[in-house]
Amino acid sequence: MLSVFLLTGYFCSGQTIVEDFKPSTVNQPGQEYPQVNSQGYARFKISAPQAQSVVVSLGLGGAKGGTALTKGENGFWTGTTTGAMDEGFHYYHVTVDGGVFNDPGALNFYGSTRWESGIEIPAHDQDFYALKDVPHGNVQQILFPSKSTNTSRRAYVYTPPGYSKEQSKRFPVLYLQHGWGEDETAWSNQGRVNLIMDNLISDGKIKPFIIVMTYGMTNEIKWGGMASFKIDGFQTVLVDELIPYIDTNFRTLANHANRAMAGLSMGGMETKTITLNKPEVFSHYALLSGGTYKPEDIKNKSKVKLIFLSCGSKERPDGVKNAVTGLKEAGFNAVSYVSEGTGHEFQTWRRSFKELAPLLFKN
Structure with a gap:
């Protein structure tokens, strides 16, 4: 025995x-x-x-x-x-x-x-973010000038496989934000977003696009003090400094229709605030465990091509589902996703990104 x-x-x-x-x-x-x-x-x-x-x-x-x-x-x-x-x-x-x-x-x-x-x-579904023998994109560090903060700031840029060879082709861009306590390394290190992209592109499931990940200036406040966070500083860095730099130095489709913003947790809060403040800049919005939109939040429905809301089943899935139902009833192209068996963690956000990516820049 x-x-x-x-x-x-x-x-x-x-x-x-x-x-x-x-x-x-x-x-x-x-x-x-x-x-x-x-x-x-x-x-x-x-x-x-x-x-x-x-x-x-x-x-x-x-x-x-x-x-x-x-x-x-x-x-x-x-x-x-x-x-x-x-x-x-x-x-x-x-x-x-x-x-x-x-x-x-x-x-x-x-x-x-x-x-x-x-x-x-x-994970039972870990194949979608596994390192496979497929063509791989490139994640590179860039330093961009920021007059508003009087320094050079850092971002990581994912370019899809073949980017360096297709010199005449231009790509849509997703600006993808981390959560509180994290930084611009999170989505590629913890989230494996580059591998998810490589696998989806190899399978023919998505249109290739560029991803830009930068620090959201979130960690200067303590946990529990989120309500006191002011978006102005980061909004200036993102919209007035980083986006022009990316459009100048990468082959982007530099227009509203081909620009998206998404974020997890506090990065979702940043995404919601900036997309509502700057509807002329982004056309695709995604909040991953980062809150919801109401139809009345959005003043001009024609500016929005997609609203994607997600969370884990151990979070508040009913809130996400109900929000999307309300958005659809108001005429928005809205999609919800709930990661089964996960909470406020990267498996939720990996799965969410896998569901989001094929919906971006479809037209």
Whole structure:
């Protein structure tokens, strides 16, 4: 009986954990931990010989207050989450004797206003953002001048496969915003938006377009103070400085009909505010876990080609669905999408982008 117990797993919260753990796909090169299994449990092993307490803070799937690790005789602390994690990417950190650190076994991603450890829980639908043997686009860093902030600012630009060879072709542009606590690296690092684009283009499911990702100036306020955020500074940077730079330096279709804006979470709030303030600039709007539009918000219906609203099923899906119903009744081309089994996290936004991209620039 003991042999069977060890081979098949051990019990945790009433469920037998299957012992098929493998290193997370976003571990540091050569590192065995953290590990994940087919059920979505995460397991950690951290060397801290002199520590008195080691706790992993991993959001959903961990015990309240985090997953406490147990110290072994060799100075390694080990432990497994008390529940299965949602599919997809998650930030986490390690608290050692009250100090906050990153897991040396995991790669770091910018979130929560700091570089945090990341872990990837295998998803049943992960094929759409997998690295495949298909033609790949290019993600490049640019520095653009900003008179309003008296500095050079950074953005990342995705150009689709073949962009450098098709010298006469011009492309629509999506301006894609991150959430609070993140920056312009989020959509390509955590969101894998470039791989989603490459795969969709290879499958013939979308019209190729350029994506521009820049810092939304969101992290100067503390969590909980979103209501005090002023859009003016970022709106000036985006509309008056970044867009003209992109249109000058990339082969864009530099007009209202071929320009879209989308954002996740607080980036959705920015998207809503700027698209309403500048209806002559963008024709396609998308809010990913970032609020909704009402028909009365939009003064000129003819300026809007698409409104896309999405969220996870663990968020407030009824609000998204009801908002889209109201927009459709008012004559807007509106689409809703709900990611099943996910909350306010990147798997929701990866799936949302996959649904959004084929709807952009269709005409």
